[in-house]
Amino acid sequence: MTKFSDFALSATLQNALKSEGYEDPTPIQAQAIPLALEGRDILGIAQTGTGKTAAFSLPSLHRLADKKLGTGRNQCRMLVLAPTRELAKQIADSMVNYGRGTGLYVTTAFGGVPINRQKRALAKGVDVLVATPGRLLDLYDQKSLDLSMVEILVLDEADQMLDLGFMQPLKRIVKLLPYKRQSLFFSATMPKSIAELSQQFLRDPQKVSVAPQATTAEKVEQRGMFVRSEDKPKILASLLRSEDPDRVLVFMRTKHGCDRLIKSLDHAGIDAVAIHGNKSQPQREKALNAFRKGGVSVLVATDIAARGIDVSGVSHVFNYELPNVPEQYVHRIGRTARADASGIAIALVGPEERQWLRDIERTIKMKLDIEPLPKGFDKPEIEELPPPQMGGQRQQRFKPRAAGGGKGAGQPRGERKAGGGKPHRGKSTGGAGGGGNRRSANRGSGGGGRPQG
Numbered sequence: 001m002t003k004f005s006d007f008a009l010s011a012t013l014q015n016a017l018k019s020e021g022y023e024d025p026t027p028i029q030a031q032a033i034p035l036a037l038e039g040r041d042i043l044g045i046a047q048t049g050t051g052k053t054a055a056f057s058l059p060s061l062h063r064l065a066d067k068k069l070g071t072g073r074n075q076c077r078m079l080v081l082a083p084t085r086e087l088a089k090q091i092a093d094s095m096v097n098y099g100r101g102t103g104l105y106v107t108t109a110f111g112g113v114p115i116n117r118q119k120r121a122l123a124k125g126v127d128v129l130v131a132t133p134g135r136l137l138d139l140y141d142q143k144s145l146d147l148s149m150v151e152i153l154v155l156d157e158a159d160q161m162l163d164l165g166f167m168q169p170l171k172r173i174v175k176l177l178p179y180k181r182q183s184l185f186f187s188a189t190m191p192k193s194i195a196e197l198s199q200q201f202l203r204d205p206q207k208v209s210v211a212p213q214a215t216t217a218e219k220v221e222q223r224g225m226f227v228r229s230e231d232k233p234k235i236l237a238s239l240l241r242s243e244d245p246d247r248v249l250v251f252m253r254t255k256h257g258c259d260r261l262i263k264s265l266d267h268a269g270i271d272a273v274a275i276h277g278n279k280s281q282p283q284r285e286k287a288l289n290a291f292r293k294g295g296v297s298v299l300v301a302t303d304i305a306a307r308g309i310d311v312s313g314v315s316h317v318f319n320y321e322l323p324n325v326p327e328q329y330v331h332r333i334g335r336t337a338r339a340d341a342s343g344i345a346i347a348l349v350g351p352e353e354r355q356w357l358r359d360i361e362r363t364i365k366m367k368l369d370i371e372p373l374p375k376g377f378d379k380p381e382i383e384e385l386p387p388p389q390m391g392g393q394r395q396q397r398f399k400p401r402a403a404g405g406g407k408g409a410g411q412p413r414g415e416r417k418a419g420g421g422k423p424h425r426g427k428s429t430g431g432a433g434g435g436g437n438r439r440s441a442n443r444g445s446g447g448g449g450r451p452q453g
Contacts, residue, residue: 007033009062012101017058020097026051031208033059036184041205043198044186047330049310049338050210056080056154056184057095063152063182064127065102071125074145078152080130081173083160083304085110085281086288090310091156092130104128109135109145112281119144133161133169140176147176155201158187159194159327164304167197174200188334189327219337220317221344224357224368229350231377233264236320238374239346240270240298245316247291250300251332252276253321258300261320265298272298303328312338319347322356326363 004017004025017023025033028046035042036059046052060078071077080095082088092108099106107121109131115138122129122145129136129145139145155161161170183201187194198205227235240248252258255276265272273287273296291299292311299311303323314336323329336343347368349357361367373379 002030007058008037009033009058010065010102012065013058013062013098016098016100022054026055027210028052028208029055029058031210032056032184035206035208036060036182037062039063039182041182041202042184042186043202043205043207044184045188045190045207045209046186047188047210047334049334052156052186053091053094054098056156056186057091057098060128060152060154060184061095061099061102061104064104065099068103069149071127071149072146073125074122074143075125075149076122076127076129076145076147077149078128078154079136079147079150079177080128080154080156081133081136081161081170082130083132083157083164083166085112085132086275086284087157087310088130088132089285092128095128095130106130109139110281111135112284115139115142115144133166133173136173137169147173148178150177150181153177153181153183153201155183155185158185158197159189159191160331162193162197163325163328167193170197171200188331191327219342220333221342222333222347222366222368223344224347224349224370225373226354226370226379227348227350227373228378229352232320232348232350233261233268235348235374235377236261236318237265237268237270238377239318240265242374243316243344243346245344246297247294247311247314248298248316248318249314249332249335250298250318250320251323252300252302253323255302257321258302261300265300270298271296272300274300276302277304303332311335313341314338315343317343317345319345322347322349322353322360324356326356326360329360330364 002024004022005014007025009017028044028050032042032044032055036056042056044052044055046055064077069077080088080091082091088108088110092106095106104127105125106128107118107126107130109118109122109129111132111134115135118135118139119142122139131139136145140147155170161167183203183205185198185201185205187198225235236250250261250272252261255278258274258276262272262274273290275284275287279287287296287299288311290296300320317333317336319329319332323332333343333345336345347357357368
């Protein structure tokens with residue numbers, strides 16, 4: 001099948017696809033939609049940005065609308081589990097757009113917003129609930145959610161769920177669901193732990209895969225630089241000016257690191273916003289809206305927020321700090337080179353991160369192109385260590401910079417001024433997303449209000 005019109009989807013959904021300008025399905029959609037329409041369980045392996053949301057949303061909406069059943073108090077017919085608030089909201093927004101005219105109700109449940117709004121949204125029953133595991137169990141424990149009528153279960157970004165420590169909550173949730181149901185399970189990678197988890201959710205699944213496990217998008221140009229850790233803020237600022245990117249994602253390992261980097265970029269005259277777990281939901285939505293609409297061109301994020309970022313036109317991804325889990329590198333750079341576009345991923349590799357780089361290169365089965373530092377920056381100095389006493393290869397270590405021996409020595413990591421240059425400035429726009437209690441044909445955005453697509 002090469003066109004959406006070839007799928008046995010309802011006229012209402014076909015019209016919605018036409019209004020969205022969708023004609024040709026992606027590979028994951030072409031494989032998954034016919035199977036899901038038949039009611040089969042699916043184990044899908046696909047990289048971020050391959051169209052997984054439509055792959056499970058379209059056939060599910062078709063089946064729900066084709067067999068309209070009433071829902072009792074606090075019940076839902078379809079449950080979608082996502083690892084982050086941002087991803088949950090984006091899935092709900094997409095399902096609202098696809099399902100216009102079907103009369104199906106969609107709502108969300110995640111942290112960062114008052115739980116009472118979500119209780120009210122669920123009180124009369126909904127067709128589709130998109131939730132994060134933690135808030136879902138909060139609602140269940142407070143007797144505000146009944147999962148006994150779930151017909152379709154979707155687990156999206158399963159590997160990220162495990163990375164965030166959701167293994168035990170997921171095992172508990174699956175025990176609360178009816179045995180007779182359709183289950184759709186999607187992951188960007190398939191390590192042993194994910195394969196074992198899928199066995200608890202799926203029965204006789206059909207496997208669909210559109211990319212080798214733990215590989216990176218072909219159209220991403222991957223580069224790296226060996227840098228001194230204390231030079232990273234200035235080097236990033238220099239690269240943001242010389243690369244002249246359209247839209248940039250910068251990934252960090254910690255929340256406090258994000259905030260320190262924002263201050264450094266501000267000193268350099270570069271406007272940037274951050275999203276991480278310490279930000280409130282309105283703050284995160286405001287930052288994402290500003291980034292989407294071009295109010296700011298640089299977004300700094302942690303891995304926890306990474307899976308919720310679905311913004312077109314990201315030209316560059318900077319791994320300011322390398323992840324210590326190689327698969328996270330795959331997820332990070334999957335935010336560029338989407339929808340047949342190309343992209344650039346640059347890793348700033350500090351002395352303590354070289355082993356992580358080797359782990360990443362082994363996982364993705366390729367080596368990054370190592371580039372020279374921008375003019376004015378020193379290479380990290382290395383010296384040979386004595387040979388180990390019992391086998392192994394000779395090791396190397398990085399010499400610490402002597403006190404006072406170089407520009408910027410002794411300044412705290414991540415808090416130094418980052419130099420001047422061409423500013424990336426713009427006013428932040430966008431709000432915190434809709435809420436409210438008005439019942440409409442499609443509801444969402446955390447508190448029963450309609451998500452704005």
